[in-house]
Amino acid sequence: MADHISSSGEGHGSVGSYLTGFVLAVILTVAAFGLVMSHAMSPSATGGAIALLAVVQIVVHLIYFLHMNGSSEQRWNVMAFTFTVLSVLVLVAGTMFIMHDTSINMMSR
Structure with missing residues (x-):
């Protein structure tokens, strides 16, 4: 399915890209909950891992849902x-x- 283009030239994501972003966001959220619930790491390491997962999730949201990229638009x-x-x-x-x-x-x- 092709990306939808509005009259102003802005690209809107396809259903596939939204689903990819949603699946990645769910995986990152489940991973964060799993880290906390499993007590597999020390508290400081768990905090660092959750912070890293949060930054990755922010990037996923920016790319897949807010459609931010390096294009001139x-x-x-x-x-x-x-x-x-x-x-x-x-x-x-x-x-x-x-x-x-x-x-x-x-x-x-």
Whole structure:
């Protein structure tokens, strides 16, 4: 089945691509639950594995459901997404630094 093209030239995924994305998302979700339920790893290793699975699932959603790719039509969407991710990283890192610094200064008194 061919991709559907709207009048603005944007590509919409086929049923096959949506099903592929759905199956990958389900597999990644079940893998995360399986890691937690099996207690096969240490808690810190489990947290790292879940974080990795979460990043992979974000990529799956971006590609299969939001249709983000490197094409010229998607360049502005990719740039906006990159700016958003960098802004959130700066916000989270700054918050973590401030909370840690405050904790250290409060403990010493």
